[in-house]
Amino acid sequence: MKALILNSGLGSRMGVLTSEHPKCMTEISAHETILSRQLKQIADAGIEEVVITTGYYDGVLVNYCNSLDLPLNFTFVKNPIYDQTNYIYSIYCAKDYLDDDIILMHGDLVFEHEVFDRVLASPVSCMTVSSTLPLPEKDFKAVVRDGMVMKVGVEFFNEAMEAQALYKLLKDDWKVWLNKIVEFCENDKRKVYAENALNELEGAANIHALDVENLLCSEIDNPEDLAIVTAKLKEIESRTVYMCFASDIIHGGHIAIIKKAQKLGKLIIGVLSDEAVASYKRMPLVPASERKLMFENIAGVYKVVDQDTLSYRANLEKYKPSIVVHGDDWVTGFQRPIRDEVTDILATYGGKLVEYPYSSDPKYAEIDARTRSDLAMPDIRRGRLKRMLDAKGLVTAMEAHDGLTGLIVENTVVHQEGGAHQFDAMWISSLCDSTAKGKPDIELVDMTSRFRTIEDITEVTTKPIIFDGDTGGKTEHFVYTVRSLERLGVSMVIIEDKTGLKKNSLFGTEVVQTQDTIENFSAKIKAGKKAQRTKEFMICARIESLILEQGMEDALTRAFAFAEAGADAIMIHSRKKDPSEIQEFIEKFRAKDQTTPIVLVPTSFNSVTEDEWKERGANIIIYANQLMRAEVPAMQKAAETILQNHRAEECDAMLMPFKDIIRLIPAEV
Numbered sequence: 001m002k003a004l005i006l007n008s009g010l011g012s013r014m015g016v017l018t019s020e021h022p023k024c025m026t027e028i029s030a031h032e033t034i035l036s037r038q039l040k041q042i043a044d045a046g047i048e049e050v051v052i053t054t055g056y057y058d059g060v061l062v063n064y065c066n067s068l069d070l071p072l073n074f075t076f077v078k079n080p081i082y083d084q085t086n087y088i089y090s091i092y093c094a095k096d097y098l099d100d101d102i103i104l105m106h107g108d109l110v111f112e113h114e115v116f117d118r119v120l121a122s123p124v125s126c127m128t129v130s131s132t133l134p135l136p137e138k139d140f141k142a143v144v145r146d147g148m149v150m151k152v153g154v155e156f157f158n159e160a161m162e163a164q165a166l167y168k169l170l171k172d173d174w175k176v177w178l179n180k181i182v183e184f185c186e187n188d189k190r191k192v193y194a195e196n197a198l199n200e201l202e203g204a205a206n207i208h209a210l211d212v213e214n215l216l217c218s219e220i221d222n223p224e225d226l227a228i229v230t231a232k233l234k235e236i237e238s239r240t241v242y243m244c245f246a247s248d249i250i251h252g253g254h255i256a257i258i259k260k261a262q263k264l265g266k267l268i269i270g271v272l273s274d275e276a277v278a279s280y281k282r283m284p285l286v287p288a289s290e291r292k293l294m295f296e297n298i299a300g301v302y303k304v305v306d307q308d309t310l311s312y313r314a315n316l317e318k319y320k321p322s323i324v325v326h327g328d329d330w331v332t333g334f335q336r337p338i339r340d341e342v343t344d345i346l347a348t349y350g351g352k353l354v355e356y357p358y359s360s361d362p363k364y365a366e367i368d369a370r371t372r373s374d375l376a377m378p379d380i381r382r383g384r385l386k387r388m389l390d391a392k393g394l395v396t397a398m399e400a401h402d403g404l405t406g407l408i409v410e411n412t413v414v415h416q417e418g419g420a421h422q423f424d425a426m427w428i429s430s431l432c433d434s435t436a437k438g439k440p441d442i443e444l445v446d447m448t449s450r451f452r453t454i455e456d457i458t459e460v461t462t463k464p465i466i467f468d469g470d471t472g473g474k475t476e477h478f479v480y481t482v483r484s485l486e487r488l489g490v491s492m493v494i495i496e497d498k499t500g501l502k503k504n505s506l507f508g509t510e511v512v513q514t515q516d517t518i519e520n521f522s523a524k525i526k527a528g529k530k531a532q533r534t535k536e537f538m539i540c541a542r543i544e545s546l547i548l549e550q551g552m553e554d555a556l557t558r559a560f561a562f563a564e565a566g567a568d569a570i571m572i573h574s575r576k577k578d579p580s581e582i583q584e585f586i587e588k589f590r591a592k593d594q595t596t597p598i599v600l601v602p603t604s605f606n607s608v609t610e611d612e613w614k615e616r617g618a619n620i621i622i623y624a625n626q627l628m629r630a631e632v633p634a635m636q637k638a639a640e641t642i643l644q645n646h647r648a649e650e651c652d653a654m655l656m657p658f659k660d661i662i663r664l665i666p667a668e669v
């Protein structure tokens, strides 16, 4: 595709403005002329070849074009009798350079980017017209029939629309018109418009009318036109455009939409906070501060700001952008409420929402899949729990005891209020891991087998893992466990301050259980911290004082001592239904220690919501066994139903079709 710009004329109606250069070099803003703007638009569109017809002040014009330093190859064609002919003859002079699809424009035309984008995107030959502007008395009008331009001239008022000489001409259509231009010029009809030749073709050049309505697309004939166009351009250039990004990689699809948005005005990019991203998809690989830097370094981005919530409200109210740009993927689905809020806010001040088709290019899906598989890698998975804790303040974990439950924790999402709620992490419970193997929870299942469970889960998931390390075993063994867990990509091990034959805490004092001494357990924590090789791995000390009815004071004394010994977090446990002893512990612990994360397993004291725990100062909520407790009765019921009926038919209603179960299993993680 080539651009053809007609610049042979003088533009005598511009008065002194054209006393030293051709009209196209008239300034339309502090930083551009009609021609420099056209050429930048052409270069931005990726067109490289520009044919410019010249006449008056051709030397000035050629020097000027070259001085702009744009990635364009110019062919200048001088009309030797520019003062005796019209531009039809300039085109004739340039005809040997025009064997291509052509973007044709008059040299005095100013149009906004959206107009040019629409012209370029047209799959057919077209001319810009306006169905909304009044018909000009002396300027071009197009006679439009069934969407086709039949004639163009100043004299047509019937079936006519205001028209501007900005055309996209496909090679074959252009050839038809060009041949007619040649015929005219060779028959000495050189003082007419090129459109006079077009009009004789009666629609044979297949030019469609492209209605740009009120968008800026105007020629500048005199100082009054110049004042109007300059003012409109100023208004267009002061428009701000807002987009929000959550992604931690920038690929070609993002750049394409950013480029489009930039053409609509000054682009402000909101970077979604880590917490907000984590709340609807996953913890970003790249923290918000780094993501901001990436966007700040994209050419032409006006400003990069924080967006702290999924809702756009705060930023729309602060920056009042004229336009919000988004992919059309949020028209349906869980983001719909966010979109509705955006349209409501924009309506309050006359802002506009522009939606572009969401790119479903498989190469971007592949990049996403690759990022996902990176998330599963031990080094990347391990550090995410700590980052999530920093970003979100409160993290939730759900129990998983095999690959399938891991997938359920990984993929279960509930959409609420424009957000997507999901578990942040996985808990590998000693109780459920043992139970899944039909064994009691007494540290009977050895570490090698427990590690196998971890691997089954890590093979098919990406979320961070909190591992139930029971008592941690002997200190001499625990140091090995720490390193093995680090290698497996586990983020945190929780060890409890019990010794001897450990039994599950939910038995409380119904069974004999011995609590370790503060000294011994502190030494175990210290040894574990010393042994760990990665900086993000966390060791959490679990205090059993309330379970073993040793009192609040004992629990607090231990908590402070274990934090002092280097524990990265404290888990306080209770088997009471009433949450008040846990609440009291948090309050008293937080009075002295505001930073060490507090971990809770609210199996018994399950009436308090996550938000309330967060408010009170808890940081990790572990749902320790609910998936297993859901599956066991369901399995028993199915088994009984078959036994009762001596066949499986009655059981069907309570079963999920296997094709739905298979959907949980990824082809590749």
Ligand code: SPV
Residues within 6 Å of the ligand: 429, 430, 431, 432, 468, 504, 505, 506, 601, 603, 624, 625
């Ligand atoms: C587990 O899930 O194995 C636990 C938590 O240790 S609890 O069962 O509540 O003791």
Ligand code: MG
Residues within 6 Å of the ligand: 429, 430, 431, 441, 468, 470
């Ligand atoms: Mg346990």
